[in-house]
Amino acid sequence: MCLSIPSKVVKVSEDKTMCTVDTMGVQRDANLMMMEDDDVKVGDYVLLHIGFVMNKIDETEALASIDTYKEILEVMDEEERKRAILEDDECEARGEQYAQEIKT
Numbered sequence: 001m002c003l004s005i006p007s008k009v010v011k012v013s014e015d016k017t018m019c020t021v022d023t024m025g026v027q028r029d030a031n032l033m034m035m036e037d038d039d040v041k042v043g044d045y046v047l048l049h050i051g052f053v054m055n056k057i058d059e060t061e062a063l064a065s066i067d068t069y070k071e072i073l074e075v076m077d078e079e080e081r082k083r084a085i086l087e088d089d090e091c092e093a094r095g096e097q098y099a100q101e102i103k104t
Contacts, residue, residue: 004047004054005069006062009040019053021046024066 007021007030019040021030031052032040040046045062046053057065073081 004049006045006057006065007048008062009042009044009046012040012042019046021048021053023048024069 005023007023009019010022010027011020012032013019016037017032019030019032020027029051030046030048034052034054035056040053040056045057045059047055047057076084
């Protein structure tokens with residue numbers, strides 16, 4: 001299962017089709033093509049699905065969700081945390097095509 005954790009936008013590409021987001025200290029690229037032009041700006045919190053920004057969320061809601069996720073992580077042992085991270089990184093919905101698209 002893919003879980004969408006709120007991510008903070010730290011960079012938007014010049015052509016505004018891609019951005020870099022920070023998800024609890026991990027940065028990754030995300031596609032902005034599902035959003036309206038100029039809707040996402042640095043500092044906004046967003047939700048991702050298979051590498052695409054799907055919507056913006058309120059900062060208060062984002063931080064509350066992150067706190068809840070941290071609470072979940074605290075009760076997991078180290079092996080469970082590693083497995084959850086690996087399962088997210090290997091989410092089949094992303095696929096090789098997506099990986100190639102964000103590299104170009």
